[in-house]
Every structure is written in structure tokens, then in C-alpha cells.
Amino acid sequence: MTEQATGAHHPQPRPRSGGQSIPVEYVTGAQSLIRSLEEVGADTVFGIPGGTILPAYDPLMDSTKVRHVLVRHEQGAGHAATGYAQATGRVGVCMATSGPGATNLVTPIADAHMDSVPLVAITGQVVSKAIGTDAFQEADIVGITMPITKHSFLVTKAEDIPRAIAQAFHIASTGRPGPVLVDIPKDILQAQTTFSWPPAMDLPGYRPVTKPHAKQIREAAKLITAAKRPILYVGGGVLKAQATAELKVLAELTGAPVTTTLMALGAFPDSHPQHLGMPGMHGSVAAVTGLQKADLIVALGARFDDRVTGKLDSFAPHAKIVHADIDPAEIGKNRAADVPIVGDAREVIADLIQAVQKEHSEGNPGDYAAWWKDLDRWRETYPLGYDQPADGSLSPQAVIERIGQLAPEGTIFTAGVGQHQMWAAHFIQYDKPATWLNSGGAGTMGYAVPAAMGAKAGAPERTVWAIDGDGCFQMTNQELTTCALNNIPIKVAVINNGALGMVRQWQTLFYNQRYSNTVLHSGPDDVNPEARGTRVPDFVKLSEAMGCYAIRCERPEDLDKAIEEANSINDRPVVIDFIVHEDAMVWPMVAAGTSNDEIMAARDVRPDFGDNEDD
Secondary structure (H helix, E strand, C coil): CCHHHHCCCCCCCEECCCCCEECCEEEEHHHHHHHHHHHCCCCEEEECCCCCCHHHHHHHCCCCCCEEEECCCHHHHHHHHHHHHHHHCCCEEEEECCCHHHHCCHHHHHHHHHCCCCEEEEEEECCHHHCCCCCCCCCCHHHHHHHHCCEEEECCCHHHHHHHHHHHHHHHHCCCCCEEEEEEEHHHHHCEEEECCCCCCCCCCCCCCCCCCHHHHHHHHHHHHHCCCEEEEECHHHHHCCCHHHHHHHHHHHCCCEEECHHHCCCCCCCCCCEEECCCCCCCHHHHHHHHHCCEEEEECCCCCHHHHCCHHHCCCCCEEEEEECCHHHCCCCCCCCEEEECCHHHHHHHHHHHHHHHHHCCCCCCCHHHHHHHHHHHHHCCCCCCCCCCCCECHHHHHHHHHHHCCCCCEEEECCCHHHHHHHHHCCCCCCCCEEECCCCCCCCCHHHHHHHHHHHCCCCCEEEEEEHHHHHHHCCHHHHHHHCCCCCEEEEEECCECHHHHHHHHHHCCCCCCCCECCCCCCCCCCCCCCCCCCCHHHHHHHCCCEEEEECCHHHHHHHHHHHHHCCCCCEEEEEEECCCCCCCCECCCCCCHHHCECECCECCCCCCCCCC
């Protein structure tokens, strides 16, 4: 084709800052997109083609650097990209076509936004002239996702594709990580253009603050050493900043207790003697009470989420607050901070270590002996635990605990949402970062299987277990087909109690055991009403049909054998259908909308803290 026929222009090579020229290539917009993904280091894309994104799939076939994983549903692509990002620390990438393909990404984009996961979602769009005409498969995905992305790009010129991709990856992975959308009309992908790398980066309004203010650090150190009852409240931001080594140094230097949120499990070793466990609605008694009784809370990369604080106006009434976060919008949003610190968690903690060391050298070591006496009493009196079912059936807590105990070193665990999620948080020990992946902020059912797929694709050398419920499993289990066909051998434990377990627990406690639409195992013509667990569908047959090895385990004496068999199989996905007791509940519990002071250690068991303090 001639230049005149294609409409291509031949600009002179652009000079680099050092005087050398940047080589220019002549490509389609689609080729430019794939080359840009290669240049930013993307090695895996989860997606499914359709009409408007189809031009991008042709050059993708020729790429030797970018692996495409063909999913069965766009939601699976988004959660897989999230799991990949959480397991590897790199940006996850998903791709979909316009209209329903793009809108199917909304849930995983919202999920990534809530949990601060670096994600780039690339969507096709109808041709430029058709935008705004309600064309076939048109949806304003930029407008739809604007509240749930860090930024959204609608690319209107083919030559802007490299810059949009470079900026998207930069925005997604810096500052507070999050999802970025790049929407590209079909005609822009088809247009002739030039490709050169690197593109000019021009983001004048985007300047994340990473270095904390020295005065605020000094004030925080003084409060830490002066406090009698301090506690480190650690959120997912510490994991995002890869600051776990620094956190351990700070904790051991101060001697203060540590509590890690659901999003931060593994940021501080569960086995460490200073670790109190997880705070929140289903947190350990020691962690929840430690925050309530503290006189100083040092919040690091945490956001005072309602699941942690309970009724906000009664949360930690005696505590001063040091709040460090890379996102200034989080500081003071829910709880006023006495010492606000804006900065990257790794830099904040490193500076805090030096400041606390200085306080110690000046004769201010801090004395928390009385505080630890109380904390140790609470965790000894109200440890996490569970009862074995009296009828000899499988305890769901025991199943999850044994999976954790028998898992190979370095196993990554993902979880769906509900009771099994909380049991996995409690009864598996997380001593290393990036070993626990879950949907914390959005609470997305169906997260576990595709997230496990993404984690295994990003870390193929590691074992990946998805802990799922029979409700969650029925939302995204089709991605097991994707795993089977793409050599992604994850392991799935279906904690099958025949119900939407957490909702059923609330119905038991607050709705007089009226189980409206939470029973999954029976219908009007149920042929075997005595059978435990969900049997329609039959998860073993379903999993086998999708190319998996499948096992059903119903008896405690078969538990170890089933788990060990699953761990020994690494050439295909494995699913174990664990038929568990339906009445098991998650404890401790703080009822929604109530004060953390009203925590229940077990049903009808309100802890007695043995104090009458009102100071």
C-alpha cells in the first residue's frame, strides 16, 4: 500500500534528550497496542475476543512475549488479572470487547479499586463515528467505570496508544495502586500509525507523595514511646509497599502488639508472639479488644474500614491516632488523625524506625509490660477455636485448618467471600506476604477460582489453593475449564454446607432461623432431602466434565487422605467437594452496626475483660 492509500504519514524520527533519534516503525494501532504491552513488561493477558477488540487479537497471536489466556467469562479475566497482580506484585492485565464484554469487567474493576490492586483493563469500543449513537454493543465504559478507576483513557488517535498504555501502567502501579481503563475504538486499532518507544510521559496532575514529612515522623515516634497501650494497626498498604521486612523491625524495636487486617494477612507473621490476630467483625478477641482499649493506634496503610471499626463513634475511644497512608484522601476520612503522615508505607516505617531508635537513645524506651499482661490474658482466655460436630460430620474449620497444615511451603491461598473466607483467615497460618489473596473491600462472591488461576499463571512454581464455598463456586467455576486447557493446575476446596453460609448465619442469629432463599441443596422435587450439602449440581461430575481431577470427602477419617492426594497431583486442576456441617458458625463476631465492645467470643459468650477502666 502507498502512503496515499493508507493515509499514513512519515514523520522524522523524534530526537531523544541525548540527541539520538528514536527509531520509528509503521504499524496498525492494534500492532502498536501489543508492542506497547511488550515494552511495559506485560507477560500475561486474560481476556476473551469480540468484534471491537478483534483487531488486537491478530497481532497478539504473533507475540512471543505476551501470553494470552482465553477465559470463559470476562469477570474471570478481571479476577484472574487481580490474582496475578496480588501474587506477583506486577500489574495485572485483562482485555474485553465493547458493550457487555466491557461491562462484565465492572465487578472485578470495582473489586480491584476497593483493594488497591494494580490492574489495567483494555476494552474495545465501537468505531469513533458511532460513539454516542447507541450502536450495536456500545456502552460508555469510561463513564461507567469512572468512580471505580484511578483513571480512564478513551484513545481517539492511533498514535496515542503507546502513551496511553505507558501512562496506564504507571498510574496503576504507583502511589496507591488501583485499576486503570484503556478504551480503544475499533477504527483506531485498525488505523495506520507509527510506533516509537518510550513515549513522552506527561502527567502534570499526578504526583504521589512517597516521602513522609520528618516532623510528623518525630511526633509519631514520641507518641509511641510515651504510650502505655499502643498497637500497630496494619493494613494492606504495607503489602502493596513491600514493607513487611521493615514492619517486623519496627514491631520488634517498639515491642508493641500488632494486628493485621483481612487485607494484610501475611504482612506480619501470624506465628510471631507480638501478633494478636485479625481485627474486625470476625476478628480475634485480643485484636478487637486491643484496638478498643489502646491509648495509641498506629495505622499503617489501613483505612479504618467499617468492618474493623464497628460503630465508628464508639471505636477506640481512648486512643490517639497516628495514621500513615500514601493516599491523603484516606487520612481523616473515617477517624480524625492526631498525627497524619502521607507517604509510602515502606518509607514511613523506615523513617519511624530511625525516629524510635533516637527516642530510645534519649532514654525513652516505652514501657508496655502492664499492657502485655492484659493482652496475654485476653488471648489465653479467648483463643480462636471451634467445636467438632456432634453427629460425626466434617467440621469446615477442621477442613481448612488441615489444608493449611498439609500445604507445601510457600502455598498461595485464595478465598471466596463468606464463612469459608473468615475460617481461612483464622485457621491457616500466614507467615509470609503474598500468600493470602481475597476480596476484602467489595466482598465479591466468585473471586476465588479465577484469582487462583491468575496467581498460578503468575507464579507457576507455587502451589495455589482456592478455598471456596458452594455458593461462590457456582458463580465462576467455569474458569476451571480455562485452567485445564491452559496447564494452570490449581487446587480447589469447596466448603459445601448446602447454603449461602454467612447469610444463613445471620438468619440464624437475627431472623429467628427463617432461612429465606439461602438453602442451595434442595428444590421442590428434591429426591434425597437427607443428603448433606449441595448435590445439584454434582460438583465432582461437574469438575470432571471441565477437565479436573475431583474428589468428594464427607468423613473426618478421610480428610488427610483427600488433601494429600490433591497435593500430589500437579498435571491438572483438582477439586475436592468437602461436605461439611451446615450449622457451623464464624466466631468471634461483632454484629453489624454495633460497638466493638459488644464482641461475642462464641454464641451467647460475651467476654469478661476483668476491668472497669474509663480512662
